[in-house]
Each structure stands twice: as C-alpha cells, then as structure tokens.
Amino acid sequence: MDAALPLNGPDPSESSRPRGKGRPRTVETAAPSLVELLNLVRTGAANTRQELERQSEFGRAVVADRLTMLSDLGLVDESELGTATGGRAPRLVRFAARRAAILVATLDQTAIGVGVADLSGKLLTEHHEAADLTAPPAELAERLAALFRWSMERHAPQGSIWGISLSVPGAVQGATEADFLTATPPVLPAWEGFPLVETLTRDFGVPVWMRSSVETMTMGELHAGAGIGTRSLLFLKVGRRIGAGIVCDGQLYRGAHGAAGLIGSLPVTSGGRSGPLDALAGSDMIQREGLAAAQDGRSPMLAEIQRRGGEITAIEVSQAAQIGDPASVAILTDSGHLIGQVVATLANALNPELIVLSGSIVQTNDILLAALREAVYGASHPFVTRDLRIIRSQMGSSAGLVGAARVASEQLFAPAFLKEWVIQGSPIAHPAFAALHDRLSQAAAPPPPPRARIGQELMT
C-alpha cells in the first residue's frame, strides 16, 4: 500500500460542490478526534466521558458529539453503567469489539489452522488440521478459503469481516508496519507466482496482512499466553527452521525489514560437524537421526514403528524420547544443547525475564526443554539467569492465530490507517483499499484449481 492518503484529499462525491469559505467539512475536523477517542476507548485507557475529556483534552461538547458519531457507526457502546462514586453512575464507554470480525490463519509445514477473532483480537473459534505445505498452492488456497467460509457461516455473517491476517512459515519481505498487502510477497519457493494475497483480497473483499509465524506466535504468547504482563520476552519456535521472537519493553521487535530473530542460520558445531543451527538441531536432523537409529538397531522402539509400516518423523522421535527410548533421548538432548548455546547468547544480550519454547517437537517431550535449560543456565551470566524462567508454550498453534488477530487489530486501528476510514465506519471504505479491490476485481481471475468445481453450498 502507498502511504496513507492525506485526509483532506479530494473526495469524488463532493468534488463538484462549491465549499463554504473558510469552513472545513465536518469530516476534516472530526476524523483526528474520532481516531484519538476511539483508540482511548479501544485500548482501555479511558472508559467514561470524564476520562475521555481528561485524557484527550477535548471539550465536553466535542467528546459528546464524537461519541454520538462513533456510537452511530457502531464502534462504541454506551449502554452499560459504571460504579457511582457519589452522584449518578457514569455511563461506561466500551469498544464494540463485535462490530465486525477478523479471519485468521496459520500456515505451517504440516498443518493449517483457521480462526475467527473479534476486533480486539480475541479468538472466538479455531480449527486445526493436517496439511502439506509442499502441495500445489492453489489447492492450499482453496482449502484455506473453504475453511474461512465455514468459519464465517458459524461466527461472522457475510459483510462483517474487516480483515484477513495470515501467519506463514518464513520472514515476510515488504510487510512494513501499518501496510496491508497489495501483492503476495515471496515467502516459500513452492508458492512463487501464486497470487494468494490477491485471491483472498478479491474473493473476501477485505485487506490482508501477513507475518512470519515466529512473529505472530510471539505476539500471541505476549497477549494471551505465558507472556501476559511481561516486558521482555524471548520466544523460540523449533521446527524445520528455528526462529526467535524478541519482545523489548512490551513491544515486538521486528528489525529493519521484519527479519529479526532468524537464528536458524547461525553456524554451530556438533560432533565434529559444522553447519547452520536449522540443519544441526531442527526437525530434519531429528527425523534423519531417528531413521538412522531405527535402522542400525540403536532404537528398537523406532524400528518397531517402521516394522508396522509407520512413518518416522521428528514427532515420532520426540514421542519415543518422552517414553524413554535412549537413542531418541540422545537425539533430542543434542538438539536442545545446540539451540541452548545460541539462546544463551541472545539471553545474555537481551536479559529477558521469560523464554518460551514452542513447536510440535517441544510440545511432545520434556527432553529438549531440559537440555536447552541446561545449556542456557550453564553459559549465561548469573544476573541474566537469576530470575529467568524457561518454559514450554501452552498455546500450541493457537498462539499464531491469536498473534495474527492482534496484527490485524492493531493495523486496522493504527491512527494513520484509521483516520482514512473512521468516518465511513468500515475499513472496506479506506480509499487505498477500495482502489486495490476495484483493480483486483477487474483483473481476470486466475484459472480455477483442479477441484474448484466442487459444489458445497450452505443452505440458509
């Protein structure tokens, strides 16, 4: 998206009308105050008219007028009474988080998750299913759209969706703050050339945001998981790739290009071999070493899985380690030690109060966590580890969905973005988005994927 258009830019509906001399339109004067008041209410900084007057420094009449406008637009609700502190009970001003919904999804190497969130980023429902990210992108996009539609039938009627936010397994180039996407950024080689963002924007008629899964999961953990209330947090996702999410002063640190925390490419040495952390400690290594242990007799448990025709992935090795298979324990311990060495460096640099580990390998066993703790405690300054907690995430893949919802929520109501649509009462009316949607709707649709002819309709 281009930088937000100036608020007093030409309005096609009014361009032919003569303007009163020296008298600005209500739109021009109201928008900045609407934005400020709505965000004070939305963030919980103020929840009565008196508090809004005090914090915004707007006069009583302006606050009353703007609240009426926000109420008419369905963005705030004043139906609830607060506690009286002498005199009449004040009317509470609440953000109407259910005014619309946000569709969220996590695309992982082996799973896809979808959810519906309210405008505050609170998840209302979620579903996860196995998926293969190396499958043709058209199939994946079709499944994603089918699950979005299913979720909308249950939780968000047509027309009440204000955005889609995706969590993807890689750094997202070009996803700078406050921008919705106008084209699909390069994320995975297998998706190259497939217009995922354009398709979703056109079909659902809403802006699309995209962030790396490490970023969304870090935000999810910070706002709805173990990180609630923490100011400095280090989040680690262990999968095929190993990435870190960094929270400083209560804010996600994204770096210059949204690529902060790509620790998987750092060189490490293990057993005489050197290579990037991803290759020597990630799930590919765990799977490969597990297969070798099954074949050379070191792991009867994994050999038994193979003998019964089962596939050995990093998950099977993790589960075998949890129930005491010595070869699998050794593999997970090596991985934990290597990751721990890198994390110790980060911990010494950042001094976090909490380190949270996530990813299906971490969820299925305690060994990797124990080995990582050992390495971090062993290699850190005593001040760094004095109150440091290193824990496993309880959120699983929900962290990515919650974090994706927070991304969309924060971007929708970012002042520069909000002031462009608040008067119309819906971000779909944002001029830059409306222009994008028109352009995409006029462009030819891509050829349907092989199974696009399937008919599944909802009776209403």
Add this chain to the structure above:
Amino acid sequence: MTISGLGPHGERAAPPERVSLLPDDRAAAKAAGWRVAVVLHTLESDWAKQQLAGMMGIFGDCGAAVIDAVDCAFSPDMQVAELDRLISQRPDAIISLPVANEQVAAAHRRVSEAGIKLILLDNAPTGLLPGKDYTALVSSDNFGLGKIAAAGLSPHIPDGAKVGVLGFAADFFATNEREIAFTKWLQLNRPDITQRVLRFARIEDAAAAADDLLSANPDMAGLFIVWDTPALAAATRLTESGAAMPMATVDLGEAAAIALAQGDSFCCIAAQQPFLQGIAAAQTVILCLLGRPVPAWIALPGIGVTRDNVVESFQAIWRQPAPREVLRMLGLSRGK
C-alpha cells in the same frame, strides 16, 4: 489405528496408553482418598452411560469417591450453575464436557483457579489453555470419525448426486471436527457430489431439519448427521415420509446398532469408544492428582461399523453382548 485430527490448539494426539496406571499409582491413589465430580451434557445417552461406566471402574480401583455426576441437559446456563456449585464443594478434580464455547469458558476457568484439577471431555472452549486453564482434554479422534462416515456413505451414493449434512449449531469442537472432516473427505474423494449443509440447534429440531433439507433438495441421495440420537430421529421422519435414504452417523448406541442391523437407512456408523474414553479420562485424573505430567490431548481412534461387523463392534465398544434384536436380524439368534 492412527489419529487423523489435530487437537483444539493444533496439538498432536497422545494415545491412551500414555495415561496407563501402574500398581504403584493405584496404591498411592488409594492412600490419598480423592473426591471427584463429573459434569456431562446428558446422562441419558448410551454414550454418556458408557463413559461413566468406564470412569467408575477406574475410580473404584483407585479408591476415589465420585461425589456427583451431573446431567446438564445440554444447557450452558445449567452447566455454569452446576460448576459453581461444585467448586464450593471443593472436590480434588472435576471431569467436565463443556456444552458450549464462550458461554461456559469462564465457569471452567473458575474451576482451575479454585485449585481443582479440570479434565475436559470432547470440547475445549476457545481461549482456555491446557496446563493453565485445564489439565488435559480427552476425546475421540472426531476428525477421523467424520472421515470414516464419509468413506462409509460414499459407495451408496450414485455419481453426481447430492448429499445432505446435518450439523450441530452449537460451537462444539467434536461436532465441528466431524462436519469439517466429512465434507473435506467427499470434496477430495468424490468431487462429483454436491453437499448441502443445514444445522440444528436442539436434538428435538433434528427431524424437522431433515425435513427442511429434503424439501429444499428433493433429489438428495444420502445424509450424514453428526451423532446418533438426532440421526435416529431424522431417519424415522424420512422413513415416515417415504424418503428413506442411505445415512451415516457417529456413535454406536443401542438403537443405532439395531437400525444399522435392520439395514433400512444406516449404512455406516463411525463409532467412538466411550467406555475406553471414560477409562482414559479417569486415569488422566488419577495421574494429574499424583503430580505426574499428562499430555494436553489424549485421543482415541474411531471404528468404522457396518451391518457386517456390527455384532463384534458392539461387543468391543460396549463390553456387552449385542442387543438380541441385532442378533436376530442378522440371523445369529433364532430365539424370541
């Protein structure tokens, strides 16, 4: 048998063997003398009775007293009130099947906040996290059950035909998973089939919903309903209207087994293992009270049941002889 679904937070399933009890565990539990309460959506269904039977045996072996088994009559309000009442009784653990999503989430959170171990069955309200707001979820592989039902119904549906899906309107993990998996399996494996979905809010509405679906789609050639009690009501209504058609559902209750053996409507039932699930839930309670780590999601595989294997499946699932009517319909018993 493998588990094909993922947990409510995308978790990988742990098999019920992960919560096996050792003799030492039983002895330690007996010495502790715990008090446990059970809160179910209903106590009337065969599924619920089997689930309770499985739990009671384990709690009996472990010297744990079940101080209450509550029937919530599918009512979120009643469940909230009952959970609050039970919290005041200070049991050591509560096994609960959350009957809704958002409406009952806070009440379940209050159980954990009161220091009572909470084991969920079949459904985890959105926002509640394992290890924090509850200890573990024990359920069937509901995604797998939906796939089994689709694969079982598919051979009875002609090319290019229309299939109806009667889902449950409540936002409920188990029935959501079954519906999603059923429709996905047909989309992938029978792209010629058109699916029509309608959802009922209460069991009593299921027959009328089947009527509505049929009125709007007179050419409907098959029907899937997400569990057996409403499915039986819908089957009766469709048969009365002279529109009996191949049907599939989930849960091998006694009446469903008889209907399957009869062979008029049901051609496939994806069966849960409620007795074994009850055992797994009770074992999970004992292990977490002993302070042992338990997996976030323990899942039991489903069983595909047709007329051909209904007797042995019933015996395996119920741990009881198949109903006499089933045996008679299949020519295995000639007595009255």
